[in-house]
Amino acid sequence: MSAASCLLSEDQFLCCICLDVFTDPVSTPCGHNFCKNCINEHWNSNDQYLCPLCKKGFCRRPELHINTFISEMVSQFRQEAQQKASSSSSEQQAAKPGEVPCDVCTGTKVKALKSCLVCLTSYCETHLEPHLTTLGLKRHQLMDPVENLEDRMCKKHDKPLELFCTTDQTCVCTLCSVLDHKTHEFVPLKEEYEGKKAELGKTEAEIQKMIQKRRLKIQKIKHSVDLSKEAADREKARGVQVFTALKESVERSLNELIETIEEKQRTTEKQAEDFIKELKQEISELKKRSSEVVKLSHSEDHFYLLENFLSLKAAPPTKDWTEVSVRLSSYDGTLVKAVAQLEETLSKQMKKLVKAEAELKRVQQYAVNVTLDPDTAHPKLILSKNKKQVNHGDVLKNLPNNPKRFSHCVFVLGKQSLSTGRFYFEVQVKEKTKWTLGVARQSINRKGNIKLRPRDGFWTIWLRNGNEYSANSGPTVRLSLKSRPQKVGVFVDYEEGLVSFYDVDAAALIYSFTGCSFTEKLYPFFSPCLNDGGKNSAPLIICPISAGSTGACITQ
The missing domain is CATH 3.30.40.10 (Zinc/RING finger domain, C3HC4 (zinc finger))
Incomplete structure (x- = not known):
């Protein structure tokens, strides 16, 4: 009972x-x-x-x-x-649409719990009880409930379909094996089921691999779009810098230049959107197929799996995305073409711009792979795992009392040093309201209050209050910048005694310390400053530098 x-x-x-x-x-x-x-x-x-x-x-x-x-x-x-x-x-609730009803229930048909292959009947929990308690019925073969149990009987011999004919790839009964298929090869239904189930597992693994490859391709395409957007942003910034000095007579040229750049960017983004849409469609189809494969592979119903296996075996048509990529828009000559229309008026501005770009490219040749030194970081600073970014946190970490560590000021040094020659690195300062960058000598004071000035071993510039830029030359020199830098380049020529700071996107010199006398190792210097209740929570990010170009920041 x-x-x-x-x-x-x-x-x-x-x-x-x-x-x-x-x-x-x-x-x-x-x-x-x-x-x-x-x-x-x-x-x-x-x-x-x-x-x-x-x-x-x-x-x-x-x-x-x-x-x-x-x-x-x-x-x-x-x-x-x-x-x-x-x-x-x-x-018990009545069987819902799609669920197998009990064949014994009268009136309301309750959802079946098991189907009996001997009785060819599906039973709910109540009516299944005799098959679980009665000795004779316990020998019957039970399975998860299925409809149309008569389909599991041989239509010709009225016997259960217990064998699989590997020759004809179909389920047969024992009489079929000695009569209609007597020259064919057979295996038990369960054996063929296990083989097909294993094959479905391999198919599912291949589908997941295809999905993963397409997801990676989406990431690469999105990254290409980001690079393209940065290039477009830089190009627009340069265009604005050139045309700002002109009067209303050149505004039309500026608008045409920006429209051309944005049209190229829209074309790039449209191409990327089309690729992504197509990739997502393929992923959707693959997921649908994956769901069907998983459902089929999890089935314990030999007949159902074998009957539906062939329809799922063929993979859906998909594109080979290996060589597909977003065509990045080229802006070479875009600005030059626009400026050529006003060549006589802008000749001096163009010469100045070209000189600044050449100077920036020259110093970028001395780029080094700078990382942050956690042994020097103030206990409230948070460094990324790759030691490429730093921001201020509110929690004072319990760190060893390292003599190299800044104990009072929220400063951190780079791990790399310079004692001869030249080096250059770039730092993203976007979305920050305060920051300090530069270089410092090895013997600087790292405890208590510190004054940022050359005679104490610091050559730095900073931003305060969101728009006040200064060079800490002792006394402080207020800087007047035409645009707010998003990325700052720092260049040091040890023998020349030179420390220069550049607005990378504008290809413009911000400030230079000249005539410096260096006698010991110099280290990159960083301060993200206090987070100011979240207003200055953005990190300082050390950016990679492509040869001959400004490169793009990678955050982790």
């Missing part, structure tokens, strides 16, 4: 011979009870008349009579069990 209360009382009414509830219960002289047919068949098949439970022997076959008391108890038990089973069935 399905209810727990029924199971507790059921043991009292079980015949020990058939292991089922008594039918016409009788009692032997020794006091034990059995089904009338069960004890009679038992004695008919044995030479002695022994009690199956206590083994007590009888000289002659006892005369058996129905035990009316037990019979009434069994009848009452059956009625209560049926009522509880009906109540349990009514409490």
Whole structure:
């Protein structure tokens, strides 16, 4: 019985011979009870008349009579069990669309829990109980519920489809194997199921690999768009710098230049959007196929898997994206063409601009791979894992009392040093309201209050209050900049005693310390300053530098 209360009382009414509830219960002289047919068949098949439970022997076959008391108890038990089973069935929800209903339920069809391949019937939890408790029914083969169980029977021989013909790639019964397919090769249905399931696993792995490759391609395309956008932004900034000095007569030329640049960028972005849309469509199709493959591979239904395997085996048509890339817009000559229309008016400005670019490219040749030195960082500074960016945090970390560490000011040095020759590095300062950059000598004071001036070993510039730029030359020199730098380049010529700062995007010199006397190692110097309640939370980011170009920042 399905209810727990029924199971507790059921043991009292079980015949020990058939292991089922008594039918016409009788009692032997020794006091034990059995089904009338069960004890009679038992004695008919044995030479002695022994009690199956206590083994007590009888000289002659006892005369058996129905035990009316037990019979009434069994009848009452059956009625209560049926009522509880009906109540349990009514409490269960009816099978929803797409779910297999119980074939035994009358009225409301409850969702089936298992299907029997012998009975060719699907059972709910209540009606499945005999298959779990009755000895004869326990031998039946149960499986997850499926519809149309008759489809699993051979239409010709009315026997279960238990074999798989590898020659014809179809499910057959045992009679088919000796009659219609007698010259073919066969394997058990389960064996073929396991093979196909393993093959589906490989297919799923290949699909996931294809999806991953397309996701990586999307990332590369997006990165290409970002590079293209940065190039467009730089080009617009240069155009604005050139045309700002002109009057209304050149505004039309400036607008045409910007429109040309933006049109190229839109073309690049449109191409990228088309690629991404197509990639996402392929991913969607692959995911759909993956879902179907996973669902099929998880099925324990041999017949269902084999019947649907061939329809899923063929991969959907997809594009080979290996050589596909976004065509980056080239801006070479765009600005020159616009300026050529006003060549006579802008000749001096162009010469100045070209000279600044040449100077920036010259110093960029001395670029070094700078990383931050965590042993020097103030305990409230947060360094990225790749030691390429730093920002200020509110929590004071418990760090070792390292003599190299800044204890009071939120400063950090680079790990690389210079004691001869030249070096150059770039730092992104975008979205910050305060920062300090430069170089410092090895013997600087790192404890307590520090004054940033050359005689104390610091050659730096800073930003304060969002728009106040100064060179800390002792006394401080206020700087007047035409644009707000997003990326600052720092160049040092050790022998020449020169420290220069550049607005990288504008290709313009910000300030130079000249006539310096260096006698010891110099280290890159950084301060993201306090985060100011989140207003200055953006990090300083050390940027990679492409040969002959300004490169793009990589954050991690």
